Amino acid sequence: xxxxxxxxxxxxxxxxxxxxxxxxxxxxxxxxxxxxxxxxxxxxxxxxxxxxxxxxxxxxxxxxxxxxxxxxxxxxxxxxxxxxxxxxxxxxxxxxxxxxxxxxxxxxxxxxxxxxxxxxxxxxxxxxxxxxxxxxxxxxxxxxxxxxxxxxxxxxxxxxxxxxxxxxxxxxxxxxxxxxxxxxxxxxxxxxxxxxxxxxxxxxxxxxxxxxxxxxxxxxxxxxxxxxxxxxxxxxxxxxxxxxxxxxxxxxxxxxxxxxxxxxxxxxxxxxxxxxxxxxxxxxxxxxxxxxxxxxxxxxxxxxxxxxx
Numbered sequence: 001x002x003x004x005x006x007x008x009x010x011x012x013x014x015x016x017x018x019x020x021x022x023x024x025x026x027x028x029x030x031x032x033x034x035x036x037x038x039x040x041x042x043x044x045x046x047x048x049x050x051x052x053x054x055x056x057x058x059x060x061x062x063x064x065x066x067x068x069x070x071x072x073x074x075x076x077x078x079x080x081x082x083x084x085x086x087x088x089x090x091x092x093x094x095x096x097x098x099x100x101x102x103x104x105x106x107x108x109x110x111x112x113x114x115x116x117x118x119x120x121x122x123x124x125x126x127x128x129x130x131x132x133x134x135x136x137x138x139x140x141x142x143x144x145x146x147x148x149x150x151x152x153x154x155x156x157x158x159x160x161x162x163x164x165x166x167x168x169x170x171x172x173x174x175x176x177x178x179x180x181x182x183x184x185x186x187x188x189x190x191x192x193x194x195x196x197x198x199x200x201x202x203x204x205x206x207x208x209x210x211x212x213x214x215x216x217x218x219x220x221x222x223x224x225x226x227x228x229x230x231x232x233x234x235x236x237x238x239x240x241x242x243x244x245x246x247x248x249x250x251x252x253x254x255x256x257x258x259x260x261x262x263x264x265x266x267x268x269x270x271x272x273x274x275x276x277x278x279x280x281x282x283x284x285x286x287x288x289x290x291x292x293x294x295x296x297x298x299x300x301x302x303x304x305x306x307x308x309x
Contacts, residue, residue, distance in 0.1 A: 014038070014069050015037075015038045015039075015067065015069050016040075016068055016071070016072060016160055017041065017058075017064035017065060017070070018041035019041070019061055019071065019084065020043070020073060020076065020080070020105065021074070022074065022076060024135050025043075026135075027139045029053055030139065031138070031139075032163050032164055034163075038056070039056065040055070041056070041057065042060060042061050042063065042064045060089035062090060062091070063089075063094075065094040065099060070101075070160055071099070071101040071102070073091075073101055073104060077250075081107065092118060092122060095122040099122075099124030099125070100127065100156060101126045101127070102126075102127045102147065102161075103115075103126055103128060103129060104129045104130060104131050106130060106181055106254070109175050109178045112126070112178065113175065116174060125150045125153040127150065127157070128148045128149050128175055128176070128177045129147045129177050130146045130177045130181035131143050132184045132185075134242040134243055135242050136242055138164070138165070143166065144165060144167045144169070145164070145165045145167070147161065147168065147169070147170050147177055148177040148178075149173070149177075151170065158170075179258070182255050185251040185255065186251075186255045189248060189251065189276065189289075190269060192229055192289050192290065193271070193275055194225075196229070196233060196290070196293040197296060198212075198221065209233070212230070212234065213230045213231050216230070229289070232290040233290050233293040238288045239286070241286060241288035243288055244285065244288065245280060245284055245288070245291060246286060248289050252276060256269070275292050276292060276295075279292055282295070
């Protein structure tokens with residue numbers, strides 16, 4: 001059953017711009033439009049589903065920034081962001097005093113800082129924001145949004161964030177949201193691997209995989225990742241992928257970089273990273289991260305840890 005819709009309608013005069021209308025971006029648009037917010041968006045291809053929701057298609061990023069009170073950016077990569085940031089039809093070309101851009105994508109923090117400074121020089125504000133949740137969680141308004149940076153701007157966009165997610169947190173100085181997202185995805189990576197290990201242990205012990213999903217899901221060992229991914233493991237259904245392995249790779253790299261920079265041991269993440277990279281080497285980057293279940297299937301206990309016959 002879907003979560004109850006307790007959102008407070010945002011002011012109808014607000015027009016939100018959306019740059020990046022992928023799996024999560026489309027669900028963000030759906031929630032905003034359902035709340036009575038007018039949404040203008042840009043995507044290089046396949047803009048049809050967004051328009052079918054009631055979104056207004058823009059011809060480029062400049063039109064989005066020029067025609068919106070608040071802009072949400074949800075592009076998939078550093079390269080994608082850089083390709084639309086500069087130039088005559090770009091994000092930066094139409095930033096003006098009062099422009100608020102919430103960057104909801106995960107990039108290296110210094111990359112976000114650099115572009116925040118350039119937007120500030122043009123009179124606008126770039127907020128460091130993040131969404132924690134799968135596309136399905138966003139659709140059900142079960143995702144969580146973190147925001148950080150200029151507090152006045154962050155408070156100004158709260159009605160919009162409330163329309164797209166069930167909970168939101170303002171975390172303080174710029175960059176705090178990015179750090180919190182990495183901590184969250186550190187746990188996603190580890191908990192997903194733990195779910196896969198538990199499922200494989202149960203199946204090889206002779207338990208029915210669907211029964212494992214039901215019973216463990218109601219037990220003290222349950223987790224969000226188990227609830228989302230264990231059914232996929234039980235059915236060996238890894239596409240379409242709500243969380244592609246190729247996307248997780250970026251987070252693994254960023255978590256490892258952050259841990260190294262602050263000299264923090266992450267032994268569980270170290271093991272998880274090796275398993276995910278093994279799946280990537282097998283060419284499974286377009287499948288969901290639940291596919292790590294099949295990576296574990298191909299592993300054996302080290303001879304030194306096997307019980308004597």
